Amino acid sequence: MRFVDEFRDAEKARMLSARIAALCEPGRRYKFMEVCGGHTHTIYKHGLEDYLPETVSLVHGPGCPVCVIPMGRVDDAIAIAEQPDVIMTTFGDMMRVPGGRGSFFDSNAAGADIRMVYSPLDSLKVARQNPDKRVVFMAIGMETTAPSTAMTVLRAAAEGLDNFSIFCNHVTIIPAIKAILDSPDMRLDGFIGPGHVSTVVGCRPYEYVSRDYGKPLVCAGFEPLDILQSVYQLMLQVHEGRCEVENQYSRVVPWNGNAKALRVISEVMELRPYFEWRGLGFISQSALQVREKYAVHDAERIFSVPGVRVADPKACQCGEVLKGVLRPWECKVFGTACTPETPIGTCMVSSEGACAAYYNFGRFTRERVKEATRS
Amino acid sequence: MCLGIPGEIVELMAGRDDFAMVSVAGVKRAVNIGLLEDEELKAGDWILIHVGFALSKIDEEEAAGAIRMLEGMGQAYTDELIALAQSDLSS
Amino acid sequence: MTTQDLGANIPTRSTQADWAEEAVTEAAKEHRHAGAEHLNREQQVLERIDRARARKARVKEPRITLSHGAGGKATHNLIDAVFLEAFRNPELEQMSDAASLQIGDARLAFTTDSYVVSPLFFPGGDIGELAVNGTVNDLAMAGARPLVISAGFILEEGFPTDDLRRVVASMAAAAKAAGVQIVTGDTKVVQRGKGDGCYINTAGIGVRERPIELNAANARPGDVVLVSGPIGDHGVTVMLARGELDIIADVESDTAPLHELTAALLDAAPNTRLLRDATRGGVATILNEVASASQVAVVVDEDAVPVRPEVRGASELLGIDPLYVACEGRMVAVVPAEEVDAALAALHADPLGAGAAVIGRVVADPPGLVLLKTGFGGTRIVDMLVGDPLPRIC
Numbered sequence: 001m002r003f004v005d006e007f008r009d010a011e012k013a014r015m016l017s018a019r020i021a022a023l024c025e026p027g028r029r030y031k032f033m034e035v036c037g038g039h040t041h042t043i044y045k046h047g048l049e050d051y052l053p054e055t056v057s058l059v060h061g062p063g064c065p066v067c068v069i070p071m072g073r074v075d076d077a078i079a080i081a082e083q084p085d086v087i088m089t090t091f092g093d094m095m096r097v098p099g100g101r102g103s104f105f106d107s108n109a110a111g112a113d114i115r116m117v118y119s120p121l122d123s124l125k126v127a128r129q130n131p132d133k134r135v136v137f138m139a140i141g142m143e144t145t146a147p148s149t150a151m152t153v154l155r156a157a158a159e160g161l162d163n164f165s166i167f168c169n170h171v172t173i174i175p176a177i178k179a180i181l182d183s184p185d186m187r188l189d190g191f192i193g194p195g196h197v198s199t200v201v202g203c204r205p206y207e208y209v210s211r212d213y214g215k216p217l218v219c220a221g222f223e224p225l226d227i228l229q230s231v232y233q234l235m236l237q238v239h240e241g242r243c244e245v246e247n248q249y250s251r252v253v254p255w256n257g258n259a260k261a262l263r264v265i266s267e268v269m270e271l272r273p274y275f276e277w278r279g280l281g282f283i284s285q286s287a288l289q290v291r292e293k294y295a296v297h298d299a300e301r302i303f304s305v306p307g308v309r310v311a312d313p314k315a316c317q318c319g320e321v322l323k324g325v326l327r328p329w330e331c332k333v334f335g336t337a338c339t340p341e342t343p344i345g346t347c348m349v350s351s352e353g354a355c356a357a358y359y360n361f362g363r364f365t366r367e368r369v370k371e372a373t374r375s
Numbered sequence: 376m377c378l379g380i381p382g383e384i385v386e387l388m389a390g391r392d393d394f395a396m397v398s399v400a401g402v403k404r405a406v407n408i409g410l411l412e413d414e415e416l417k418a419g420d421w422i423l424i425h426v427g428f429a430l431s432k433i434d435e436e437e438a439a440g441a442i443r444m445l446e447g448m449g450q451a452y453t454d455e456l457i458a459l460a461q462s463d464l465s466s
Numbered sequence: 467m468t469t470q471d472l473g474a475n476i477p478t479r480s481t482q483a484d485w486a487e488e489a490v491t492e493a494a495k496e497h498r499h500a501g502a503e504h505l506n507r508e509q510q511v512l513e514r515i516d517r518a519r520a521r522k523a524r525v526k527e528p529r530i531t532l533s534h535g536a537g538g539k540a541t542h543n544l545i546d547a548v549f550l551e552a553f554r555n556p557e558l559e560q561m562s563d564a565a566s567l568q569i570g571d572a573r574l575a576f577t578t579d580s581y582v583v584s585p586l587f588f589p590g591g592d593i594g595e596l597a598v599n600g601t602v603n604d605l606a607m608a609g610a611r612p613l614v615i616s617a618g619f620i621l622e623e624g625f626p627t628d629d630l631r632r633v634v635a636s637m638a639a640a641a642k643a644a645g646v647q648i649v650t651g652d653t654k655v656v657q658r659g660k661g662d663g664c665y666i667n668t669a670g671i672g673v674r675e676r677p678i679e680l681n682a683a684n685a686r687p688g689d690v691v692l693v694s695g696p697i698g699d700h701g702v703t704v705m706l707a708r709g710e711l712d713i714i715a716d717v718e719s720d721t722a723p724l725h726e727l728t729a730a731l732l733d734a735a736p737n738t739r740l741l742r743d744a745t746r747g748g749v750a751t752i753l754n755e756v757a758s759a760s761q762v763a764v765v766v767d768e769d770a771v772p773v774r775p776e777v778r779g780a781s782e783l784l785g786i787d788p789l790y791v792a793c794e795g796r797m798v799a800v801v802p803a804e805e806v807d808a809a810l811a812a813l814h815a816d817p818l819g820a821g822a823a824v825i826g827r828v829v830a831d832p833p834g835l836v837l838l839k840t841g842f843g844g845t846r847i848v849d850m851l852v853g854d855p856l857p858r859i860c
Contacts, residue, residue, distance in 0.1 A: 001400050001779070003381035003421060003433060010843040012445045019448065038378065047844020071483055091426070092785070100483040109531040118711050118784065119427025121407060141426075144379070148428040151409055196379045199423065199431040222379065224842045225445065251438035252379075252423050252431045261410045261430070309480035315490040335515035337493035340852045341539055342526075344486050359515075360849050373765050373839045378785050400779025402715040424783075 003251070007223030008046070016228040017051040023235040030056045032234055033324050034192035035177055037064030037352030038222050044357040046224040056231065059324030060347075060354035062176045063194065065141045066093045067346035067353045068277040069169055071312075074099030076305035077138055077167055081112040083303060087130060088114045089123035090138035093350050098343060100310035120152035120166075127156070127164035136299045139166040144196040146170040146288060147261035150268040153290070153297050167299040168269065168290050173197050174205050175286035176277060181213045185325050190234040192227065193219035195249050200265075202257025203247050210243045221249040268294055276309065278346040279318035318345035321354055328355040335359065379425040381433055382406065384418050397424060496521070523547040537747025537792075538851025562681065563742065564608035566674065573674040575610035577601060581666040586633065588707035590699075590718030593666060594636035596794055599723045600745065601670040602644045606725040607741045607797065609680045609732060610672030612644060617668055618652040622661035633664060644723035646670075676732060684739035685760035689828040690806045692799045694727060694813055695720070695821035696772040697749050701791035702780045713783065715776045722795030727818050734812035735805035743797045747851050750789040752798045753826075753836045754850045761833040766826035766848065769841045790851050800828065 024030070034040065040060045043049065049058065062068055074097055081088035081104070088104070095104045095116065108114040117123050120137050127135035139149040149166060156164045173194055180186055193206055198219045209217045216237040220230035230248045237243065247253055268291060275287030290298035312318065315333050320326040328334055328347065338344040340356050347355035382397040382404075393409040395416065408416060408429045416422070421433040496518075523546035533540035550558060557565050564577035581597045598615060605612040617637065621630065641648055699720040706713050724743065732738055742752040749771070753764045773781075773788045781788050795818065801809045806824065813819030836848040 001381070001775075001782070002383070003438060004782075006438075006442050008842050009445075010841070012448075013843060015448060016445075044846060046840045046842040047846045048842075050844040072480075098483070098485070100481060102485075105531055105533070106527070106529070109529045121427045122711070144430070145426060147410055147430070148407075148426050151407065151428065196423070196425060196430065199379075224844070229441075229445070248441075251434050251441060254431065258410060258431065260413055264410070310483050311480045313482065313486045313490050315494075316486075329511040333490055333493060335511055336496070336518050337489040339515075339518070340849075342489060344489060360847065373837055373845050380782050398779075399783050400775045402713055402776050402779035402783060404711075404713045404783065 004223060007221065007225040009225060012225055013051055013228055016225070016232050017053075020051075020056060020228070020232050020235050021053045023232075023239045024053055024055050025239075028055065030189050030235065030238065031059055031187060031324065032056070032190050032192055032231060033059045033061045033180070033188050034220070034227075035061035035063035035173060035180075036192075036194040036197065037067070037350065038195065039063065039192060039220065039227060040354055040357050041352045042222050042224060042227060044360070048224050048227060051228060052231065056235070058192070058231075059188070059327075060321075060357070061180055061324060062277060062280055062322045063142075063173070064346070064350050064352040065145075065169075065171055066091075066097060066350040068171060068176075068279065069097065069140060069346075070276045070278045071099045071310035072276075072306075072308050073169060074103070075101060075310065076307060078102070078104065078107045078112070079305050080136055080167060080299055080303045081107055081114050083134070085133050086113065087126055087133050087135045088112065088138060089117045089126055089135060090114065091118075091140065092116045093352075094138055094140060096343075097349050100308075120149050121155075124152055124156060124161065124164055127161050128159075131163060133163060134302070135164050136303075137164070137166045138169070140169045142171055142173050142194070142197050143200045143265070144194075146265050146269065147200055147258070150264040153268045153294055154264065156297055157294060162296050165297045165299040165302055166290065168288055170269070170288040171275060171277065172271075172286055172288070174201075175283045176280065177206075177209065179277075179280055179283050180323055181209065181215070183323055185320075186323060188215060188324060189238055190216040190218070192230050192234070193217045193245070195219060195221050195226075195253065198247075198249065198253045198257070200258050200261045203245050203253065203255050204257075206245045210245055214243055216243050216246075218246045218248050219253055221252065267291075278312065279316075279322045281319075312345060316345040318347045318355075321347045328358040331355065379423045379430060381421055382424045384416060384420045384422060386418055387416065395422075395429070397422065397429070399424070493518075533852075535746075536851060537745070537751050538790075540852075541747075542850070560681070562608060563604040564610065564670075564672070566608070575605050575608040575672040575674050576669070577604040577608070577672075578667070578669040579604060581668070582662070583704060584662060585704070585707050585709075586629065586663055588704050588719055590703060591721040591794075592633055592636050593664060594633035595640045596719075596721050597666045597668050598637050598640035598644060598646070598648075599721050599794060600743075601668040602646060602723040602725055603743045603795075603797070605670050605672035606723075606728040607680065607743050608672065608674065609676050609678045609728070609741070610674045611729070612646045612670060612672045612723075612725050614649045615641065615646050615668055615670045616650045616652075617648050617666060619654070620661055620665040620667070621653065621655045622663050623655055623658040625663050630664065633666075640723070644725060676736075678732060678736065678738070680738065680740045682740050682742065682756050682759035685756050685762050685764075685800045685828045686739070686802075687762060687828055687830040688803050689739055689800050690803050690824055691753070691764060691766070691826040691828065692801065692806070692809060692813070692822060693744070693749060693772065693825050694724070694797045694799070694819045695795075696774045696777065697744065697793050697796055698773055698777040698781065698788035698791035700794040701748070702777050702788075704792075705784070706780065711784070713780060715780050717774070717776045717780065720793050720795040722818050724795065724797055724818065727813065727816050728797070730812045730816055731799060731809055731819075735799075735801045735809040737802050737805055738809070739800040739802070741797055741799050744793045746792050748788070748790040748792055749796075749798055749825075750787070750836065750848050751851055753848065756798075756800060756828075757836050758834050760828070763829045763832050763834070764826055764836045765829055766836065766838045768838050770823055770825045772821045772823050772825075789848060803827075
C-alpha cells in the first residue's frame with residue numbers, strides 16, 4: 001500500500017534507532033508525550049518501543065477522544081437511544097464504553113436501536129431511509145472529525161432532514177495539552193504532536209508550547225517510521241538546545257491547516273464554556289456544541305438528558321496515567337478490576353487508550369518477548 | 376478514531392462535485408471531497424480519508440522528500456559504519 | 467488532578483458507577499495476598515494479571531450480548547461458565563470442534579453447528595453452502611472422513627420460498643461436492659419478526675479412520691504453524707455485502723470443504739498435532755486456544771501471514787485486524803518441524819491449499835500467549851478477541 005509501506009521499512013527503523021541512541025547523553029532519561037490515540041495505537045501495534053533505547057520513553061497523553069468522554073455523557077447518550085422512536089448511530093469504538101449503568105452494547109442488548117456506522121454520512125443515510133424515526137449521530141472525536149460532522153449537519157440542513165441530529169461530544173486538543181503543561185507533576189522533554197488533528201488546525205496553534213513552556217513539539221504521522229523520525233527530531237532539538245514546532249508529517253499536514261474545514265466547524269459549532277474530560281477534570285473552552293442556528297439538528301436541545309455527573313471510582317488512576325505520571329502497570333487496578341473486557345477508566349476503554357494498548361500489545365517485558373521471538 | 380488512510384482518486388463523480396471514487400489497495404469507496412474544495416483534485420491524486428471524508432491532499436513531493444531524507448540518513452549511516460570498520464582495520 | 471476554577475457554573479451533583487465500585491472491591495479481595503515481593507513492580511502486576519485470567523470463568527452480564535457470539539473471550543467464558551458447568555463430562559471438556567465417540571469398533575466424530583449469517587446470499591456463497599462446508603470442516607479438523615449431515619431449518623414467516631429453494635440447491639450441490647449426504651432434518655416456522663429469514667442448524671457424523679488424535683493441547687515447542695491460504699476473505703465479504711458501508715471490493719467468501727485437503731495433509735504429515743478451521747474470531751482466536759490448551763507460546767511472523775490486498779485494504783479502511791476476521795475455507799495446522807516440507811507440498815498440490823504458508827512457530831515461553839513479530843521488526847501480543855468487530859459473520 002502506497003504511502004504506508006514505505007514508512008514501515010525495518011531497515012530505516014534500525015538506522016533511526018541507532019541515531020536516536022547516539023544522541024542520548026549518558027545518565028539522562030528522556031520522556032516524550034504523544035497526545036493522539038492513533039499514535040498510541042501505532043506504537044504498540046508495531047512494537048515501536050523495541051526500537052528505542054532504555055532511557056527514552058514515550059508516555060501517552062489524553063489523545064483518545066473516546067476515552068475522555070465522561071460516564072455521565074455516555075449515560076445521556078443512552079438515555080437518548082432508549083427513547084421509543086430513536087435510532088442511535090455511532091462509531092464502533094463507542095459501543096463498549098461503559099457509562100454509569102452500562103454501555104451502548106448493553107443497551108442494544110436490552111432493546112435500544114443502536115447501529116454502528118463508519119461515517120456520519122452513513123448516519124444521514126439511515127435518517128433518509130427512516131423518515132418516521134429520529135436518527136441521532138453520536139459525534140465524538142477531536143478537530144480531526146469535527147469538520148466531517150459539521151459537513152454532515154450542513155447536508156442535513158440543505159436537505160431539510162429534520163429527523164437527523166447530532167449529540168455533540170467533540171473536544172479540542174490544545175486546552176488539554178495546556179492542562180498537562182500546567183500541571184505541577186509534569187516532567188516531559190517534549191511532545192509528539194497530533195497528526196490528523198493538525199491537518200485541520202495546522203501547526204501554528206502549538207507554537208505556545210515551545211514559546212511559553214520551552215518544550216519542543218514535532219507533529220508526527222502514523223506509520224512507525226513517522227513516529228521514530230519524530231522522536232529523532234525531538235532528540236536532535238534537545239541535543240542542539242533548540243525549542244520549536246516541526247512538521248514531520250508534511251506530506252499530509254499543511255502548516256496553515258485546512259481553512260475550509262475550520263470554516264465549516266465554526267459555521268455549525270461553537271466552543272462550550274467548559275467540558276469535563278474524564279481523568280482530567282473540567283477544562284474551559286475545550287469542547288464544541290451546536291450553534292443555535294442549527295438547533296433542529298442538536299440532540300441536546302431536542303431530547304432532555306439526565307445530565308448527571310458520574311464520578312470515577314476512587315481507585316481509578318487514569319488522571320495520572322493520562323498525564324504521564326504513572327505507567328499503566330503502576331495503576332493499582334490495572335489488569336485486575338480493570339481489563340479490556342471490564343474497563344473501569346478511560347485509559348482502558350478504547351483500544352487506543354494507554355492501558356488497553358499496553359495490556360493488549362505490550363504487556364510482557366521486552367526481554368522475555370525478544371527472547372521468544374528471536375529467530 | 377484518528378484512522379486516516381491514504382487512498383487514490385480513481386474517478387471524480389460526474390454531476391457530484393463533492394464526491395470522488397477512491398481506491399485503497401483495490402477497495403473502492405465514494406468519499407466526500409467537500410473539505411478540499413480549495414484544491415484542484417483529479418484522478419490519480421492521493422488523499423487522506425477519514426470517516427468517509429477527504430481531509431487533506433497528500434503532497435507527493437513532500438512524501439518523496441521524506442523518504443529521500445530517510446534514505447540519505449541511511450546511506451550516511453552506512454558510510455560511517457564502513458569508515459569506522461576500515462579505520463579499525465588499519466590501526 | 468487539575469480542575470480549573472470556573473466559578474459556580476460547574477454541576478456539583480454527581481453519583482458513582484456502582485458496577486465499577488463493586489469490580490474494584492471484588493478484585494481487591496481476590497488479590498489481597500501480595501506474594502512474590504522479590505519480583506519487580508512490573509512483574510508483580512503481570513503475575514496479578516495471570517492470576518486474574520486463570521480465575522474460574524464467570525458470566526457477570528445479566529443479558530446475552532453480541533460479544534457472546536463473537537468467538538472471543540466472552541464466548542469462551544459463556545461456554546465454560548454456563549454450558550460446560552451444566553453439562554460437564556469428559557468428552558465435552560475436550561472442547562474440540564468435534565466430539566470423539568467409540569461405538570463398538572467404530573471410531574466416530576460428531577459435531578454440531580448453527581448458521582445465522584446475514585445477509586443470506588453473498589459473493590462466493592450463501593448460508594446453505596456455509597452450513598454444509600462448515601459441518602464437513604469441523605469433522606475434517608478431527609481427522610475424520612465426513613459421512614452424513616442433518617439439517618434443521620428455522621424459517622421466518624414471510625421468507626420467500628424461492629430463496630429457500632436457492633439455499634437448499636446450494637446445500638445439495640455442496641453436499642455432493644463434499645461426498646456427504648443430508649440424511650435427516652427438521653423444519654420450523656416462526657412468526658414474522660421472530661427470526662431473520664432463515665437460520666440453519668446442522669449436525670455431522672464422520673469416521674475416524676486414522677489412528678491420529680488431533681487436539682489443541684498437542685502443540686510442543688519446536689512445532690511449526692501453517693495456514694492453508696489467505697485469511698479474512700469470508701468475514702470481509704459478508705461485512706461488505708451488508709451494503710451499509712458503501713465499499714466496493716473484489717472479494718468473495720472462501721467457503722470450501724476441506725476434508726480432501728486435510729486427508730492429503732495427514733497422509734504427508736502423519737504426526738500433525740492439530741487442525742483447526744479459522745471461523746469466528748479468525749486465526750488469532752485459534753492460536754490463542756492452542757497456546758492456552760498446550761501451555762506454550764505461539765510466535766507469529768506478521769509478514770508471513772497471507773492476506774489478499776483487497777482484504778487488507780478493506781480491513782485498514784474499517785480499522786479491523788485480518789487476524790481476527792473469519793474464514794470459512796481455511797485451516798490452521800500445527801506440525802512437527804521435520805514434517806513441514808511434506809505438509810506444505812501436500813497443501814500446495816491442492817487448489818484449496820494454493821496459498822498455504824508457514825506463519826509461525828511454537829516456543830515454550832511465555833506459556834499461553836500469542837506473540838507477533840511485526841513487519842516492522844517490533845513485537846506485540848495478539849490477545850484473545852474482546853467485543854465483536856463483525857457480528858453475524860457465520
